[in-house]
Amino acid sequence: MTTTTTxxxxxxxxxxxxxxxxxxxxxVAGAGTxxxxxxxLGAVDAVLxxxxxxxxxxxxxxxxxxxxxxxxxxxxxxxxxxEHGQHVSLDAARIADGATLGGLLATAxxxxxxxxxxxxxxxxxxxxxxxxxxxxxxxxxHVIKNVAGYDLAKLLHGSYGTLGVxxxxxxxxxxxxxxxxxxxxxxxxxxxxxxxxxxxxxxxEPVALEWTSDGRLLVRIEGTDEALPARVARLQExxxxxxxxxxxxxxxxxxxxTRGAPDAAxxxxxxxxSLLPALVSELAPDAATAGLGTGVAxxxxxxxxxxxxHTRVHAAGGTSQLRSRPVGADAPAWxxxxxxxxxxxxxKTALDPxxxxxxxxxxxxx
Amino acid sequence: MxxxxxxxxxxxxxxxxxxxxxxxVKCRAYECDGLTGYRVCPDLVLLPRxxxxxxxxxxVCHEHKVxxxxxxxxxxxxxxxxxxxxxxxxxxxxxxxVLEVDPANRRAVVEPGVTNLExxxxxxxxxxxxxxxxxxxxxxxxxxxxxxxxxxxxxxxxGFTTNHVLSxxxxxxxxxxxTLGTDTGEQAGPDLRGVFLGSEGTLGITTSxxxxxxxxxxxxxTLLADFPSVAAAGDVVSDIVAAGIVPAAVEMMDTLAIxxxxxxxxxxxxxxxxxxxxxxxxxxxxxxxxxxxxxxAICEKHGCTRLHIAGSVEERAKIxxxxxxxxxxxxxxxxxxxxxxxxxxxxxxxxxxxxIAGMGTDAGLRVANVFHxxxxxxxxxxxxxxxxGETERAERLSGEIAxxxxxxxxxLSGEHGIGTDKACSMPKMxxxxxxxxxxxxxxxxxxxxxxxxxxxxxxxxxxxERPGKYRAHPLEESGVIERL
Ligand SMILES: Cc1cc2nc3c(=O)[nH]c(=O)nc-3n(C[C@H](O)[C@H](O)[C@H](O)COP(=O)(O)OP(=O)(O)OC[C@H]3O[C@@H](n4cnc5c(N)ncnc54)[C@H](O)[C@@H]3O)c2cc1C
Numbered sequence: 059m060t061t062t063t064t065x066x067x068x069x070x071x072x073x074x075x076x077x078x079x080x081x082x083x084x085x086v087a088g089a090g091t092x093x094x095x096x097x098x099l100g101a102v103d104a105v106l107x108x109x110x111x112x113x114x115x116x117x118x119x120x121x122x123x124x125x126x127x128x129x130x131x132x133x134x135x136x137x138x139x140x141e142h143g144q145h146v147s148l149d150a151a152r153i154a155d156g157a158t159l160g161g162l163l164a165t166a167x168x169x170x171x172x173x174x175x176x177x178x179x180x181x182x183x184x185x186x187x188x189x190x191x192x193x194x195x196x197x198x199x200h201v202i203k204n205v206a207g208y209d210l211a212k213l214l215h216g217s218y219g220t221l222g223v224x225x226x227x228x229x230x231x232x233x234x235x236x237x238x239x240x241x242x243x244x245x246x247x248x249x250x251x252x253x254x255x256x257x258x259x260x261x262x263e264p265v266a267l268e269w270t271s272d273g274r275l276l277v278r279i280e281g282t283d284e285a286l287p288a289r290v291a292r293l294q295e296x297x298x299x300x301x302x303x304x305x306x307x308x309x310x311x312x313x314x315x316t317r318g319a320p321d322a323a324x325x326x327x328x329x330x331x332s333l334l335p336a337l338v339s340e341l342a343p344d345a346a347t348a349g350l351g352t353g354v355a356x357x358x359x360x361x362x363x364x365x366x367x368h369t370r371v372h373a374a375g376g377t378s379q380l381r382s383r384p385v386g387a388d389a390p391a392w393x394x395x396x397x398x399x400x401x402x403x404x405x406k407t408a409l410d411p412x413x414x415x416x417x418x419x420x421x422x423x424x
Numbered sequence: 425m426x427x428x429x430x431x432x433x434x435x436x437x438x439x440x441x442x443x444x445x446x447x448x449v450k451c452r453a454y455e456c457d458g459l460t461g462y463r464v465c466p467d468l469v470l471l472p473r474x475x476x477x478x479x480x481x482x483x484v485c486h487e488h489k490v491x492x493x494x495x496x497x498x499x500x501x502x503x504x505x506x507x508x509x510x511x512x513x514x515x516x517x518x519x520x521x522v523l524e525v526d527p528a529n530r531r532a533v534v535e536p537g538v539t540n541l542e543x544x545x546x547x548x549x550x551x552x553x554x555x556x557x558x559x560x561x562x563x564x565x566x567x568x569x570x571x572x573x574x575x576x577x578x579x580x581x582x583g584f585t586t587n588h589v590l591s592x593x594x595x596x597x598x599x600x601x602x603t604l605g606t607d608t609g610e611q612a613g614p615d616l617r618g619v620f621l622g623s624e625g626t627l628g629i630t631t632s633x634x635x636x637x638x639x640x641x642x643x644x645x646t647l648l649a650d651f652p653s654v655a656a657a658g659d660v661v662s663d664i665v666a667a668g669i670v671p672a673a674v675e676m677m678d679t680l681a682i683x684x685x686x687x688x689x690x691x692x693x694x695x696x697x698x699x700x701x702x703x704x705x706x707x708x709x710x711x712x713x714x715x716x717x718x719x720x721a722i723c724e725k726h727g728c729t730r731l732h733i734a735g736s737v738e739e740r741a742k743i744x745x746x747x748x749x750x751x752x753x754x755x756x757x758x759x760x761x762x763x764x765x766x767x768x769x770x771x772x773x774x775x776x777x778x779x780i781a782g783m784g785t786d787a788g789l790r791v792a793n794v795f796h797x798x799x800x801x802x803x804x805x806x807x808x809x810x811x812x813g814e815t816e817r818a819e820r821l822s823g824e825i826a827x828x829x830x831x832x833x834x835x836l837s838g839e840h841g842i843g844t845d846k847a848c849s850m851p852k853m854x855x856x857x858x859x860x861x862x863x864x865x866x867x868x869x870x871x872x873x874x875x876x877x878x879x880x881x882x883x884x885x886x887x888x889e890r891p892g893k894y895r896a897h898p899l900e901e902s903g904v905i906e907r908l
Contacts (some may be wrong), residue, residue, distance in 0.1 A: 077463055120662055120771035121800070143668055166611050176607050180587050183760055196854065201767045203584070203799040204835040205573045205622050206842055206853055207880065208862045212586075212618020216611045233668035255528065259551070260641030285710030289624035327608025330529045353529070353608035377612040398594075398602040404868035405614070409861070410439055420613060 063104040063277040067111055069127075070186065078192030080104045083414050086219040089131060089162030091152045095165055095381045096218045097391040100418035105266075106223060108160060113225060114138060116200070123183065123200055125228040128160030135159070147175035149266075151313035158223040166216035170266035170278065170312070175232065179215040184228030187221075190410040195227075202230045209285065213405065220416035221409045231328045235280030239290050240266075240308045243275050243301040247343065250275040251335045253297055254350035262293050267351040270312050273343050277301075286321060315356065317349045322358035323383045325367055329353050329376030337374055340411045349384050361387035368393030395423050427467040427510060431488050435470060435512070438480035445469040454513045457498045459506040461819075462844050466493070470514045475535075475593065475601070475631035475689030481514055482629065483599030489684035494629045496536065496568030499560045501538075501763055504571065504624045508877055510854065514629060516567045522546045523632065528541045530637045531590060534628045536567025536630050540574075543635060552637035555582040558839070559748045566633050575839035577673040577747070580798035580816060581706075582638070584839075586621040593632035594620060597870040607634070619865065624841050625876040627869040644672070645716040646734040648743050649723045650697040655774040656726045657699040661797050662771065663722045664703070669715050671798060675702040678715035678777070680792035681805070688753035691746025694730055701797065702747055704740075742786030750794040751805065758790070758807035760815070762822040765840040766829030770800035776832055780804055780825055787821045789814065800839035802829065827852050842880045848887035850880075 065080060067073040077084065082103030087093065108129035114401040115125040119142040126135055130154045132146060139145050149277065150162060151170035157167070163185075168177035175181065184198030197210035214224055245253060247372070250269040257264055257277060268279035277297065279289055294301050318324035322345065329337055331353040336349045338355050345358035353376075359367055361383055372393045380391040396402070403424050406413075430757045433855055435444045445451055446468050472478045485492045491511035498505055507513050518537035522542065526532065527550035534543055540561035543554040557576035558564055564574070570592060582588075592607030605617030620627050626817045638866050651657040654676070661674055677700050679686065682693045703719055705712050723731055734740035754761050773778060779792060784791040784806075790891045792805040808818035826836050826846060830853045836846050863881055867873070878886060 117475075118666065118769060118771065121769040122665065123769070166615070168609065171610055176583070176587055179615050180583060180609075188863065193857050193861060197862070199833075199835050199853070201769055201800060201834050201838075203575060203579070203796070203838040205839055206846075207835045207850065207858070208865055209573075209586070209618055209622055210862065210865065212512065212615040212621075213865065215618065217613045219681075220619045221614065233665075233670065236668060240610050258530070258639070261639070263708055281708070281711045282714050284714040285708065288710045289708055326583040326610065328606055328608035330526075330531075330607045332526075349491045352610075354610045374605055377606045377608070377610050379612050392612060394786045396603070396613060398604055400600070401596065401602065401616060401869060402613060402869075405616070405865060408864040408868040423613070 062102060064107050065104055066109070067106050069111065070225045073106070073111065073192050073223055074190050074192050076106055077188050077190065077223060082318060083417050085416060086223050088129060088158035089156040091155045091157040092161060092165045092167065092381070094383065095419040096379060097419045099416065102235050102417065108158065111225065121201070122231040123202065123228060124231055125184070125200065125226055126159055128224040129158050129229050131156045132162060139231065140234065143234050145234045146181060146229050147171060147232040148178055148181065151316045154313070159227045163215055163224060163227060165217050165218055168292060170268045172354070173267060173349065174265045177215070181229050182211045182227060183216065183230050185211040185214055186226035188223040188225055190222070190412060190414040198228060198332050200228055218416055218419040220406065220419050222415065236282045237286045238278060238280045239286055239303050240276055240278045241290065241293055241297055241301045242304055243297045244273055245275045245346065246273055247335050251350055254295050257293070257352055260296060262289065263302050265350065267349065268312055269350055270315055271346045272311060276308055276312065279424040304319060312347050315345065318356070318382055319345070321384050323361040323364050323387060323389045324381040325357050325359055325364060325378055326381050327355050327357065327371045327376055327378045329371060329374050333374045333376070334347060337376070338372060340370060356381070361389040363383040364389035392420065392423060399423060427490060431484070431490055433467060434484045434488065435468065435481060438484060439470060439472055439477055442744060443471040443473065445471065452525060454495060454507060457500040457503060458511065458845070459501055459534045459845055462503045462506050463511055464507045466513040467510060468512040470512055471518055472514065473518050475519065477517070478514065478519070478631050479595045479599055479601050479746045480628055482595045482597065485512065485874055486598045486812040486872070489872060489874065491877050493876050494567065494625045495569070496565030497539070497563045500572060500835070500841065500843065501765065503616050503843040504841050504843035504876070504879055506844045516565065516629070519631065525550065527552060530639070531634055532637055533632060533634045534566055535632060537565050540564055540566060540569055551640050553640050554635055555638050556585045559751065566635070567630055570621055570630050570633055571623065571625045572839065572841045575796070575801070577675055580674060580796065581672045582668050586618060588636045589617065589621060590634045590636060591617060592620060592630040593628050594628040596628045597875040605634070624843060624880050626866060626879055628875060643709040643712040644645060644669055644704065644706045644740065646702065646704045646718065646740045646743055647723070648693065648732040649701045649703070649728045650694050650730040651701065651858045652727050652729060654699045654777050657701050658774040658797070660701060660722055660726045663726070664719060667717060667718055667722070671703050671719070672706040673702065673704040675747050676700070676795055676797035677747065677750060678793040680790060681754070681794045684752040684753040684757045684792060685746045687756045689745050689749045691730065691742050691749070693746050697729065702743055708789045722857035743873050748816040749793070753805070754792055754807065759809045759811060761808065762804070762806040762818055764804045764822045764825050766802050766826045766834060767838040768800045768802065768829050768832045768834035770798070772832050773797060776802065776828065779828060783824060784819060787817055789818055789821055796838070799838070800834065807869065821843070823849065842881055847878070847880060847882045850882050
């Protein structure tokens with residue numbers, strides 16, 4: 059085995075120099091909260107650790123935009139923005155573990171509120187990336203509305219460090235809701251799906267609508283102090299007498315389930331919401347979260363069941379990717395290749411012709 | 425006609441020969457889009473009837489290395505659908521089927537020639553609608569919207585086309601057919617759909633689009649407010665944002681725009697006031713009511729001289745009619761005009777409008793302003809008279825305004841695209857490296873540069889050789905970014 063160097067750049071110039079001056083294959087590391095997701099990283103010559111590339115570059119409260127170094131933990135950014143009553147509308151469980159902006163973007167991670175706010179690809183308005191040849195390129199800008207040029211920030215979303223190193227990220231912000239409420243009702247999956255459909259048909263505007271395999275449906279709404287109590291009451295009428303707004307954080311269990319147990323493989327799947335309950339029941343009725351409005355679920359499986367799970371999800375027209383897996387376990391990260399595989403490979407070749415970044419992450423696709 | 429007969433025959437083999445237009449008179453109808461100053465008559469116009477024919481036609485283009493330009497309704501305002509010499513136009517106008525409306529999953533699958541408003545019409549019986557609403561929505565196609573990543577007044581709250589398209593079936597420039605995106609927001613691998621959206625027809629032709637539908641909001645409240653100055657109206661927008669309110673729409677019009685709109689549609693705007701704001705809130709009735717009171721109070725605080733609240737659906741429609749008519753209405757107060765589209769950080773609105781007014785005075789031309797104030801997207805209308813020989817001056821002023829937006833930390837375009845019009849201004853906003861990387865991505869999709877060539881990125885042929893010596897990027901000068 060060759061030794062692996064670790065480089066710790068603290069600004070854009072150092073990232074560029076590190077990429078340009080270090081020969082061979084490189085991995086990019088953020089906080090390490092998703093280091094084991096997707097395809098297993100192959101042998102690399104150096105690791106670019108971005109834990110020191112942190113901090114806000116510009117925050118314009120009046121424009122509701124912020125730019126920050128990619129190694130900034132979103133948790134830290136949230137704290138800084140809170141005093142202005144603003145936040146990044148992303149609620150992936152991993153944020154609490156210290157996940158960085160770059161890491162969250164590169165893994166296309168998102169949480170329950172993607173029902174309304176979308177994923178980070180919907181919130182990112184600009185990026186600065188360093189390519190394998192040391193080129194520093196920007197796309198997008200610092201304004202929310204902007205159609206000038208190709209939107210390369212999107213390309214980096216879900217790229218798992220294989221196309222370039224994210225150095226700076228510009229995001230649009232939302233006001234922190236004045237008030238939030240989560241209604242919880244005990245319901246097996248089929249019943250939860252029925253209730254969810256009724257909530258979605260009504261004027262309730264839920265920001266999250268998730269079932270957890272401990273048999274509960276969670277419905278989150280946000281709004282103003284004046285209006286929220288009446289909305290909670292109306293929602294309660296639809297969800298039935300059993301619906302309550304419990305003390306404490308009702309989302310803790312949800313977050314645990316998306317992380318999965320250490321001895322399980324965790325698969326993230328997406329399918330048309332109407333198809334999701336059947337898929338989840340088939341795959342892991344006892345260890346899952348199911349976004350009944352988003353169509354996104356996280357299921358925990360024995361590693362040897364992963365290959366079959368990929369096949370089933372794809373048969374339903376869905377997508378799947380492996381998140382964590384038990385140490386040493388062998389489970390395929392990806393399902394059947396997308397129809398656009400040739401384009402994906404061409405883009406990879408265009409940006410990283412020597413395959414320096416993130417070897418193995420998209421194995422066996424590329 | 426420079427395409428040789430063999431190429432035409434090849435198209436006639438894959439399409440009905442009657443769907444291959446070569447008569448210059450007929451082809452002339454396709455020589456420009458909404459930016460009528462640029463015209464190129466295509467050699468051939470193809471009118472495929474379904475996705476398979478689009479793919480077959482593109483394969484012929486690929487085989488014979490014939491450049492092609494996709495065309496929707498031709499309402500684009502940046503010359504995106506401008507034909508290329510010795511090339512063909514592929515019109516998607518006949519791909520007009522709504523393939524599926526799926527209320528349970530709140531989505532629809534449509535062909536690219538379906539108009540923006542037809543999607544909402546198909547969804548409406550289910551209490552659903554398609555959110556992005558360009559003013560041209562009665563005629564522009566969803567294919568064009570995807571290509572331009574079109575916006576509209578309500579995108580402030582709901583986002584742009586890119587936020588509402590789940591997936592696209594795309595014919596790539598080599599004629600192969602792929603799906604970009606998935607059935608959900610979840611992706612497996614880099615977001616290629618996101619790159620395709622807003623790529624202005626340069627990465628392929630979309631033949632089927634899956635869009636998200638939203639539930640029609642329970643309550644909608646709209647007001648029209650007059651202000652003694654543009655700055656006061658701007659302060660209202662700032663205060664609304666600072667209060668944590670996200671309106672569905674905030675639109676501003678200045679004196680000239682109001683005058684023109686009133687003359688055209690009599691929508692009840694006050695002629696002579698320096699600025700008018702349209703603010704719309706939507707959502708659950710309780711939220712809407714609570715926030716509407718706050719918005720009214722903010723308007724009063726900033727010296728609003730008249731507050732008109734839409735009391736009915738008809739009154740609301742009338743307010744919007746005035747706003748949406750403003751572009752075309754300018755034709756009533758000026759023989760000719762250019763529509764500009766630029767973005768500034770919203771907090772710099774008053775400043776940029778001052779600068780624009782000054783530039784107009786210097787150029788001896790009037791500029792009317794209609795804009796999406798909530799997101800800083802300006803649409804300055806430069807008024808001129810071609811007959812009086814003002815065209816060049818007006819064009820220069822319009823271009824300078826777009827570049828001013830970049831200097832202020834904004835963008836060359838918020839929704840109309842770069843197209844032919846602004847390709848040569850791209851170096852004002854992006855460095856050579858930035859543009860080179862975009863070109864690499866473009867070439868990954870289209871290695872032979874057949875798909876709408878000459879758009880978006882500057883070319884030496886179009887823009888002349890390298891633009892002079894290095895000068896600092898505006899964002900760099902203002903300390904927002906650093907160069908290495
Ligand atoms: C009065 C008026 C008001 C307008 N208001 C707005 C507004 O509020 N917001 C806004 O964003 N825009 C607005 N526009 C601009 C224009 O309507 C939009 O850009 C619209 O999306 C263009 O659609 P189209 O079908 O006319 O496309 P076209 O003009 O035909 O084409 C536009 C671009 O799309 C490409 N294209 C077309 N179809 C496809 C396809 N199937 N696959 C790939 N590429 C394709 C073309 O090659 C071209 O580059 C307005 C225009 C007018 C005239």
